[in-house]
Amino acid sequence: MRNKNRKIEEKAAEGARKPIAAAPPSRGTKTSRNGVYLFSIAVFLVGFAVVMALFWSAMSVPLIVVAMAVGFLLACSIRIAPQWERVVVLRLGKFHRIAGPGLYFLIPIVEHAAAHVDQRIITTPFTAEEALTADLVPLDIDAVLFWLVWNPKDACVEVEDYAAAIWWAAQTALRDAIGRINLAEVATRREQLDCEIKEILDEKTRSWGITVVSVEIRDIAIPKELQDAMSREAQAERERNARLLLAEIEKDISEMFVDAAAVYDQNDKAMQLRTMNLIYESVKEKGGLVIAPSAFGEAFNNIEGFLKP
Known part of the structure; x- marks a missing residue:
């Protein structure tokens, strides 16, 4: 049982450390706790120096040990916390208070700092490998979670890590959300998926003192064997739409020809005008003398009578 739990913990740690993509280059803006450590060292040295100065005349090894013990106790008692950090203080094993930011004091042995909680927005990348959609298609999905701790007490007391x-x-939550939709809806419902995952996480983590700021899906990897099939399907769908559009255009043109034929059949003068227009356009494009069929020549018969009202 212990080996099984250890394997699960190792897998979780490995997944948490697994990079989704190349990390953005650091610009040296990451904060540091070096000031906290330097302050503790300074308090230790001050306590050690004071004891040594008071009992300098009785210099001995036990005195040095006592001075070091005093310096250590002072360093454990007088501490500082950065602006973004809160410290969970336990007294005799029970929750006592939240300390920080700034200077705070601890009673040696009786009190201790159980956890240092960062209250800034934390970025956590996570993945869902081979998550099945509603139509049983496995997908590899990369996402990023933005969250923060608003209640350090609950975050440390209600959950272990x-x-x-x-x-x-x-x-x-990501696997559950993907399992409710089909493959075709995954790419078009990214924003809805983000909101759905955020709501699920908010409901789970509210009792932990954690707030989920946002969830963003970065990449969706479709199996290679399905990419070709989806490409052919999309191509066939575009070809079908093109054929339907062409058929509709042909239908509209044929209806226009039918209407024009009805007009020409009812009015001989309209037919003659159309014939003359065709001859004009032919001469304009080709130039020179145009040899036209006899039907074209008939259009010029009785042109004087045609022009008269």
Whole structure:
């Protein structure tokens, strides 16, 4: 049982560390806790120096040990927390208070800092490998989760490892959301999927003191054997639409020809005008003398009578 749990934890840690894509280049803007460590070292050195200065005349090894112990106790008692950090303080194993930011004090042995909680927005990449859609198509999906801890007490008391818990919850929510839709809807419903996953995670993590800011799907990988089939299907659909459009145009043109034929059949003068227009356009395009059939020549018969009202 222990080996099984250990394998699950190793898999979760490996998944949490697995990069989705190349990380953006760092510009040196990442914050540091070096100031906190330097402050603790300075407090230790001050306590050590004060004890040594007070009992300098009785210099001995036990005195050095006592001075180091005093410096260590002071370093454990006087601490600082950065602006973005909150410290969960336990007294005799029970939750006592939330300390920080800035200077705070601890009672040695009686109190201790159980956790340092970062309250900034945290970015967590996660994946869903071979997530099945409603039509049983396996997809590999990469997404990014933006979240923050608004209640450090609940985040530390209600769940063992809130960072790993929200990673698992995000992956499960993504699989559930993908399993409700078909493959054709995955690409067109990205924004709806983001909102749906966010709502599912909010419901799960609210009791943990965690708020999900947003969920963004970065990439959807379709199996290669389906990419060709989908490409052929899209091509066939476009060809079908083109043929339907061409048929509609042919139908409209044929209806126009029928209407024109009805007009020409009812009015001989309209037919003669059309004939003359065709001859004019032919001469204009080709130039020179045009040898026209006898039917064209008939259009010029009685032209004087045609022009008269």
